[in-house]
Amino acid sequence: MSISAAAASTSLSPVNPRRSSPASRVSALLRRSLLWRPLSSSSSSHSLLRPVSAMASPRTAAGEAASRKKLIIFDDEEDLAASLAKRTAELSARFAAERGAFTVVLSGGSLVKALRKLTEPPYLEAVDWSKWHVFWVDERVVPKDHADSNYKLATDEFLSKVPIPAGQVYAINDALSAEGAAEDYETRLSQLVKDGVIGMSPVTGFPKFDLMLMGMGPDGHVASLFPDHPVVHENQKWVTFVKDSPKPPPERITFTLPVINSSACIALVVTGAGKAGAVHKALSEEQNTSDLLPVEMVSLQDGELTWFTDKPAVSMLSSL
Numbered sequence: 147m148s149i150s151a152a153a154a155s156t157s158l159s160p161v162n163p164r165r166s167s168p169a170s171r172v173s174a175l176l177r178r179s180l181l182w183r184p185l186s187s188s189s190s191s192h193s194l195l196r197p198v199s200a201m202a203s204p205r206t207a208a209g210e211a212a213s214r215k216k217l218i219i220f221d222d223e224e225d226l227a228a229s230l231a232k233r234t235a236e237l238s239a240r241f242a243a244e245r246g247a248f249t250v251v252l253s254g255g256s257l258v259k260a261l262r263k264l265t266e267p268p269y270l271e272a273v274d275w276s277k278w279h280v281f282w283v284d285e286r287v288v289p290k291d292h293a294d295s296n297y298k299l300a301t302d303e304f305l306s307k308v309p310i311p312a313g314q315v316y317a318i319n320d321a322l323s324a325e326g327a328a329e330d331y332e333t334r335l336s337q338l339v340k341d342g343v344i345g346m347s348p349v350t351g352f353p354k355f356d357l358m359l360m361g362m363g364p365d366g367h368v369a370s371l372f373p374d375h376p377v378v379h380e381n382q383k384w385v386t387f388v389k390d391s392p393k394p395p396p397e398r399i400t401f402t403l404p405v406i407n408s409s410a411c412i413a414l415v416v417t418g419a420g421k422a423g424a425v426h427k428a429l430s431e432e433q434n435t436s437d438l439l440p441v442e443m444v445s446l447q448d449g450e451l452t453w454f455t456d457k458p459a460v461s462m463l464s465s466l
């Protein structure tokens with residue numbers, strides 16, 4: 147059963163009522179630093195629920211800046227794309243004003259299509275695209291014109307339609323091996339940190355990108371960090387590689403978790419029933435810390451993680 151707009155606008159409505167009481171469910175959510183409340187009935191059909199508070203994550207050490215998490219559930223993909231464009235444009239204006247640059251990190255997959263409204267009015271004209279610097283959180287080690295290339299996907303669907311200076315789009319060097327491409331990308335990031343284009347997190351000592359726009363796989367992978375793969379635990383490098391990705395193609399480079407977790411903002415775009423199991427594991431109150439999916443390890447040290455979801459993706463959550 148999915149949440150109806152009417153129900154969500156008046157009360158917290160469990161999707162699948164279960165044994166625990168509403169109070170205990172909310173309490174569990176609080177422990178996980180997530181709390182939802184309905185939007186007012188004057189809201190449009192999108193964003194049925196939103197968080198009411200931003201709290202320190204249990205994984206954030208006392209005294210550090212707080213990590214904030216939000217879950218937004220949309221009625222349909224059009225509403226999700228509209229909200230994602232609005233949020234991205236707001237962050238672009240904010241970081242361009244604060245830093246003189248806006249560092250944006252893309253994944254591959256369905257995320258790219260969700261960015262399409264940025265290529266249309268009013269954003270096409272209103273966004274200061276000259277401030278954008280575009281990176282990939284992961285890339286397949288294939289030629290840039292290959293059908294599997296995340297660069298090609300982003301170029302075809304998004305980058306070719308907005309006036310970002312070509313020199314501010316940082317594709318991998320596709321002439322190198324996976325290992326070489328990862329090293330090369332990290333070296334280039336390091337230079338951009340020195341140049342002040344990319345910030346550094348004073349909390350973690352890793353680069354701090356302004357916005358990461360990412361998808362999540364049905365198995366709970368993010369970037370090219372797959373469940374049970376050793377690179378999930380890489381905690382020194384900024385960029386690493388895999389040669390045995392369970393999702394083809396096998397060779398990829400990927401940002402490491404410390405870099406992802408140093409972001410100022412992450413928009414995690416997760417839609418469809420195929421993601422419901424991983425969403426349930428990541429967001430339900432039944433926390434199992436011994437067997438975390440990569441997506442569960444995404445925990446910003448000093449930033450805001452927003453889940454952009456739809457009803458099928460949250461259909462196994464009982465806490466709503």
Ligand SMILES: O=C(O)[C@H](O)[C@@H](O)[C@H](O)[C@H](O)COP(=O)(O)O
Pocket residue numbers: 253254255256257284285286296360361362363364367368369370393
């Ligand atoms: O290169 C990749 O394979 C992607 O970067 C990958 O991490 C993707 O974002 C997820 O698999 C979600 O993809 P979907 O949104 O298409 O399911």
